[in-house]
Amino acid sequence: MAKNELKSATSIDVADMAGVSLATVDRVLNGRRGVRHETRERVKDAIERLGFRPDASAANLAKRRTYRFLFVLPSRHSGFAEHLEQAVKAAPAALDTERVVISIKKAEMIDHGALLATLREIDPSEWDGIAVKATDAPGIREALDDLVDNGVPVVTLVSDVPSSKRQRYIGIDNTAAGRVAGNLMGRFLHRLEGSVGLIAGSLMIRDHVERWVGFEQVIKADFPHLRVLPVAESSDNCDVAGQIVERMLDEHRDLIGIYSISAGNKGILASLERLKPQPRPTLIVHELSPPIRRALLDGAIDAVINQDVEMEAHRALRSLIALCKNEPALGGHDRVGIGIFLRDNLP
Amino acid sequence: MAKNELKSATSIDVADMAGVSLATVDRVLNGRRGVRHETRERVKDAIERLGFRPDASAANLAKRRTYRFLFVLPSRHSGFAEHLEQAVKAAPAALDTERVVISIKKAEMIDHGALLATLREIDPSEWDGIAVKATDAPGIREALDDLVDNGVPVVTLVSDVPSSKRQRYIGIDNTAAGRVAGNLMGRFLHRLEGSVGLIAGSLMIRDHVERWVGFEQVIKADFPHLRVLPVAESSDNCDVAGQIVERMLDEHRDLIGIYSISAGNKGILASLERLKPQPRPTLIVHELSPPIRRALLDGAIDAVINQDVEMEAHRALRSLIALCKNEPALGGHDRVGIGIFLRDNLP
DNA sequence: CTGAAAGCGCTTACAG
């Protein structure tokens, strides 16, 4: 291997070749104004010819800029909420080159009055960017818009508020996730006929609605022998979810499947365990957490659809930093993959 | 937020507090020898009290060390091989703080004489680390061991050679992947009875064997009404794979499923398309590539099991760097997740 | 066993 392959060009090389100073190279590199057109072209030419690629860590070392980001996350106790919070806290450490300090504000998501108050409390001048797991409820959109209008980049996390001015949404395509659930349900039930129950947290939360819609689409189109019952709302409360299952089993003797769109799985599993319907309805739920893993391994759950919260937290940071720098969106870096988990591919 | 939360301690702060020079702080930090016990303790104490965390990018900037890594990859033309090569080439750019130069050497995998010759050609002194997608064939193990004995870190990629001295294996758990395939096959076929055909590339390639074993395990245990046919070997050749399918359909009129363990899917799809068996056997394959995506969307394939080659390439680099630095293995950072893809969760 | 000083490749006031 030629030695010169190992030493890549630095900005000094570029400056020398273009016959300018380091400061001018820096101006061209970072698109700062105040460089004569001709000079700019000379520098660009040198960059091109040397195959120069700026060293991001050196740049960040010199910048020493620290970003302060606020994350608004659900306060309600659930496996997913905890996991998300943990992932958000751990995310800055994975950023090698950028300095980020994050704070977390908890908000009650089901009660959107509480969420609204929390959002209203935020002082935009204190933050370089904000990530919110928000509901799509009245007033929330305006609160997000106010933050954006005050010059703070805002991204929605996990669940989107698409009509707002938030710059990005970081999370899975929830309609697609619902379709995946519908597909698995239909295929696992093969040609059996019967009813399928849906349990969501709240139809004010966008991701729940989208999953429901996706599920219905697929069942209607590809598995018309299945009857989808009206969605029941649990407020993401385990006890309520458990009662919903009891009622479903009682009212629909042909119940052969349950799609749990949101939280409350502990209650659902407990009811099924207690009532032992034969055969047990095929059960598809969201989000891997330790108890859900166990239930999957034990055969109490048939499939889990999961979003990678570590990746979401990481991408939220990357997006916020990109927004602070006015960088264009990198294609496909906001969407997170929809994971399907069976007993044997648990991570 | 207090201002001092934003400014974290630097090694100068540590040096001041401990009453030593920067060089000594560096020695303690990096476990270099030649520091009196008492001095070392003073420094450690200061690090602790200041909550000092070294800045990785500054360290790497100062080091300017460049790693030269060699990747031995399959030469045979296949969607997966191309994708893997592309991922390997792109991986260094994702490493913000480390400088890595990679080279790629192509080797014929099915013909292990050729692979062996390729491995024997490698001059250990030219490389800081080597990643190999190897077969588990005679002589290969010894060739890998020789490289390790010559002081070069070696990791296996995608397919392991567990009896060798390679330091790490980076890839999916292929037995688990086979189990996932078996599970999906069993569930999709529900209670239907019939034969299931398996097509592998070569039983000299470890990942193929492991997938086969995992598949059989699950079918035997959970879906005993399915009959698994003896594995056919295609040498990862599309034409051969297509012929195998024709023969299977001809000899087994009750063929209701096909598990394609490796490459050659184009041939399999073509044969099924031409012969149009009714009903079409449930088809499960590995590795998403553009033609496979299309077939999944068109309904010609029922499920795809995928490994994330970008992640594998990235982890291979991280592992090799860690090995060069004598860092301990980070738990779970070698294993890559097994992705299950249906029509609606394509990335 | 320990330290002073140069340097890694950029950015940032400041001066002109």
Next chain:
DNA sequence: CTGAAAGCGCTTACAG
């Protein structure tokens, strides 16, 4: 519109 110089937080010979 452009440049000289200091500095970001570490590492590395070299000297003692």
